[in-house]
Amino acid sequence: MSACLLCGTDDWTVIEPVVRDNRFASPGEWRVLACEACGLRQTDPLPTDEQLIALYERHYNFGGEGETGSTWARLRAAFFASPLYRLLLAVDGDVSFHALKGKGRLLDVGCNEGRGLEIYAANGFEAEGLELNRVAADAARNKGFVVYGVPIERLQPRAPYDVIVLSNVLEHALDPRAMLAAIHERLAPGGRLCLSLPNAASALRARFGKDWINWHVPFHITHFTAERLTSLLVDSGFQVAAVRNVSPALWYAQSRIAAAFPEEPRRQRDPKRAIPLMLWALTGLAARRARWNREGKGDCLVIEATRA
Numbered sequence: 001m002s003a004c005l006l007c008g009t010d011d012w013t014v015i016e017p018v019v020r021d022n023r024f025a026s027p028g029e030w031r032v033l034a035c036e037a038c039g040l041r042q043t044d045p046l047p048t049d050e051q052l053i054a055l056y057e058r059h060y061n062f063g064g065e066g067e068t069g070s071t072w073a074r075l076r077a078a079f080f081a082s083p084l085y086r087l088l089l090a091v092d093g094d095v096s097f098h099a100l101k102g103k104g105r106l107l108d109v110g111c112n113e114g115r116g117l118e119i120y121a122a123n124g125f126e127a128e129g130l131e132l133n134r135v136a137a138d139a140a141r142n143k144g145f146v147v148y149g150v151p152i153e154r155l156q157p158r159a160p161y162d163v164i165v166l167s168n169v170l171e172h173a174l175d176p177r178a179m180l181a182a183i184h185e186r187l188a189p190g191g192r193l194c195l196s197l198p199n200a201a202s203a204l205r206a207r208f209g210k211d212w213i214n215w216h217v218p219f220h221i222t223h224f225t226a227e228r229l230t231s232l233l234v235d236s237g238f239q240v241a242a243v244r245n246v247s248p249a250l251w252y253a254q255s256r257i258a259a260a261f262p263e264e265p266r267r268q269r270d271p272k273r274a275i276p277l278m279l280w281a282l283t284g285l286a287a288r289r290a291r292w293n294r295e296g297k298g299d300c301l302v303i304e305a306t307r308a
């Protein structure tokens with residue numbers, strides 16, 4: 001059994017004895033452990049660096065299909081620029097910081113094909129990306145953005161950043177403390193870190209157990225509560241300005257589908273199943289989701305911190 005990636009002890013409680021990859025169906029079984037010493041949740045066994053590279057190449061391959069100039073790409077770009085998308089962010093919660101407006105240098109860590117970069121640029125920022133998937137990075141570069149292809153720990157930007165966005169990225173890191181240290185170094189004094197990740201203490205996690213979509217083994221290596229994340233940020237030299245909870249309708253839909261069809265991961269992306277459940281989340285479940293968010297049991301933690 002591995003040691004805790006944050007505190008180094010190995011005093012574990014098993015909180016999920018058998019979790020499978022219900023998104024990409026990569027073979028194997030994992031457990032989720034809770035560290036008795038510091039409260040971190042961790043996937044067990046840990047993948048090695050080599051296993052992670054192989055897994056990402058196999059499952060997170062961004063093919064770039066239909067990206068440039070297709071009707072679909074134009075429609076999608078129009079949707080993300082539309083008031084309708086702003087309304088959806090306002091109603092459903094903004095876990096990717098797409099509603100963030102401002103100016104200065106912004107780095108989007110894990111920028112994928114650059115959809116967020118286009119939005120941040122339109123919102124006033126001088127946006128740059130970091131993306132290790134070469135196909136996705138090239139797609140973002142083709143949109144005119146500077147995109148780095150090295151881990152944040154090796155990035156040497158020409159100037160510090162005013163904002164760094166880490167949207168659903170930290171939980172993928174084998175060394176989250178090193179990632180936050182690298183971000184701290186690359187922020188200007190007083191610069192902002194915008195961070196989101198799944199809430200390991202969410203109501204949906206309690207309801208769906210092993211089927212909760214955000215265990216996302218073996219890709220999610222650590223699983224944070226608000227308390228654990230806040231203390232790690234403070235240890236890493238950040239001042240936590242705001243902690244919010246958001247419960248995206250899509251995440252609810254995906255957990256529902258995963259629980260109903262545990263052996264059929266592709267169904268989670270089937271719009272015929274997902275869209276009605278999302279509409280239910282936005283209407284019938286709206287009051288309950290708002291209560292979860294207020295009580296700290298929302299499905300996603302959205303945190304803004306500044307470099308102290």
Ligand SMILES: [Zn+2]
Nearest residue numbers: 004007035038
């Ligand atoms: Zn620990």
